[in-house]
Amino acid sequence: MPTLQFSSVSEFIQMGAYSFHVWVVYLLFAVFVGYNLLLPGLQRKQFVSEQKRRAQRDAELTVQAARRKDSHSRGEG
DSSP: OOOSOOSSHHHHHHTGGGHHHHHHHHHHHHHHHHHHHHHHHHHHHHHHHHHHHHHHHHHHHHHHHHHHHHHHHTTOO
């Protein structure tokens, strides 16, 4: 049974016969954690941007509706 003690940093990095598997797992873990840390911020930014666009569109539609109502009340159009 292999031991979990390493006598040098080089031996730690090589991880005996398991180095490829160990470092792949470390890499996948880092990608997973990074993704889970970044994704909520990106989603929040996208949500805020979309809400601003909707608010601007609603304001423009309200102005257009008011202009139409005003022009109809004055007998135009």
